[in-house]
Amino acid sequence: MDLSLDEVESPIGVILLAVGGGAIHGLDFADHAPRLRGSLEARYGAVALHSAADTCGFSGRLRAYLGGDLGALTDVPFEPGGTVFQRRVWAEVRRIAPGSTRSYGEIAASLGQPSASRAVGLANGRNPVCLVIPCHRVVGAGGELTGYSAGIERKRWLLAHEGASGEAGERLLRL
Incomplete structure (x- = not known):
């Protein structure tokens, strides 16, 4: 699976967003990048992550949340997999x-x-x-x-x- 990967600076560390098909598939902190990749590979098998800026506007929404708009992430599309x-x-x-x-x-x-x-x-x-x-x-x-x-x-x-x-x-x- 090919996913776009963006990095967002935050007061609590760099946050990684893995996006594809108009949805967020992974969101984690950069110091936990192996966990993010492992989660994606467990769901999709081989994953190719390509650097991209603000795919689908999700990084902007994350920045808005971090800036005080606490509802900015409420309706973002996401695909977490799971049981x-x-x-x-x-x-x-x-x-x-x-x-x-x-x-x-x-x-x-x-x-x-x-x-x-x-x-x-x-x-x-x-x-x-x-x-x-x-x-x-x-x-x-x-x-x-x-x-x-x-x-x-x-x-x-x-x-x-x-x-x-x-x-x-x-x-x-x-x-």
Whole structure:
């Protein structure tokens, strides 16, 4: 599969976007480029990434989000692949509004599987389009900032950027 690859500078590191067919297929931080490539190859086999600037305007939308337009990524087309369960988790995570958080257990319960919080965590950790599927908005049962594969400091920054409220926001203020 041939995909265009763009790099976007951000306060929390360079972000890579892999785009093809009018959709985002991968979004990750540059220091996790092997993970991005591995995710794409697991879904598509051999992948050719070609440098391109702002394919389909997605990089501009990412810059808008980083600049404070928290709804800029809401309706971007994306193709994450995944199992049926992962897609259900990711759809539920997409429902979390900017500045809000939900726990793994809350998501599991909303899916009708209240004992599946660990499976929700695993699915969340395999999200191939971070920020588009805002996995940083998922927190531990007590609001603790756990389980962000790109690093807790990035998760903290993203939640603060979005003006997180509730237990997660209070925890951010104490740190």
